[in-house]
Amino acid sequence: MTGEVFAYGLLAALAIALLVTIVTDIRDRKIYNKIVLPIAVGAPLWWIATGQQLWPDMVVHLIAAILVFLLFSVFFYLRVMGGGDVKLFTALALWFDWVITTRMLLYATLLGVAVTAIFWFEHRLRERPGQARIPYGVAIAMAGLIICGERYFNQFG
Secondary structure: OOHHHHHHHHHHHHHHHHHHHHHHHHHHOOOOHHHHHHHHHHHHHHHHHOOOOHHHHHHHHHHHHHHHHHHHHHHHHOOOOOHHHHHHHHHHHHHOOHHHHHHHHHHHHHHHHHHHHHHHHHHHHOOOOOOOOOOOHHHHHHHHHHHHHHHHHOOOO
16 A cells, blocks of 8 residues: 555545544534544554654644644633543644644634534524533534645645
8 A cells, every 4th residue: 555545544534533523522512532542643644654754744743733732721721612622633733734733723713613603503592591512623623624625635736
């Protein structure tokens, strides 16, 4: 199996894991470790399949993931984001360099606004008591899917 075929297979597996994450986060309002862990473990295989070097490529991925973890840990501490969301975004940050990770953060933010509005509206429409529980993992996973789609369908490189 060539590295390119293996790399596309890994991206397909990542996309499937992200789709499962969307379903479980909507259904259970939970992002399971049994989904996030394979995403994180798949990243080093992706690095190898795409021919990345230990220095600086792999180190940059690790630094980006650490920065993402620290940033979102602040949001977790402030109780505006769940622990599963932090773990999911950190695992995704392992896959891509800091530029793509930053773009994924932008996508997740924009999608998060839409997801929040939809679930808030649905909560109000059904006249449920208390605050709406927003599955922000949906926005993170959708942002990851957009990035994966760019890898598959971008004919310009």
